Amino acid sequence: MAMFFLLFSLLMIKVKSSQDPRAAxxxxxxxxxxxxxxGITIGSFFISEGPxxxxxxxxxxxxxxxxxxxxLVLLIDFAHSWNESWVEKMEEGNSRCWYAVAFIVQ
Known part of the structure; x- marks a missing residue:
């Protein structure tokens, strides 16, 4: 799968719009x-052992x-932004409800 997507990423270099023939x-x-x-997946089973x-x-x-x-970085960023959003809602409105939700999720 890595080789398949590597091939397609190389084919799509400098494609700026969907009007490009390679975009089709x-x-x-x-x-x-x-x-x-x-075919690539099946062919990979026939590669012999070696260097x-x-x-x-x-x-x-x-x-x-x-x-x-x-x-890991994306997960931490998501949790941090989620926490900021909930803390902001705690400060603005019904803080007891948001504290309960934060406690249950954690």
Whole structure:
């Protein structure tokens, strides 16, 4: 899947609008995209053990680390903005209700 989306991200470099011919490839051709993704997935099972799999393992580990780090930052940012919103509502209106909601959620 990483190779599939890497290929599409490289194809979409400098596409500014949906009028670009490459944008039609991105927005359509679902049968061919699904077939390509399925073909890449099935083909990956036939890669023999060797230096490629070792290198790909480390690339996958680095990608997974970056993915988890980004998700953690997004989760913390979401919780922080949610908390700010609720504290603001506590200060403006019925604080007892918002304190109860914050207590139940936490």
């Amino acid at each position: 490839l991105h927005n359509g051709f679902w049968f061919f995209k699904c077939a390509a993704a399925l 490629f799999t070792t290198v790909w393992f480390y690339i996958g580990m680095a990608g997974a680390f970056c993915f988890i780090l980004i998700q």
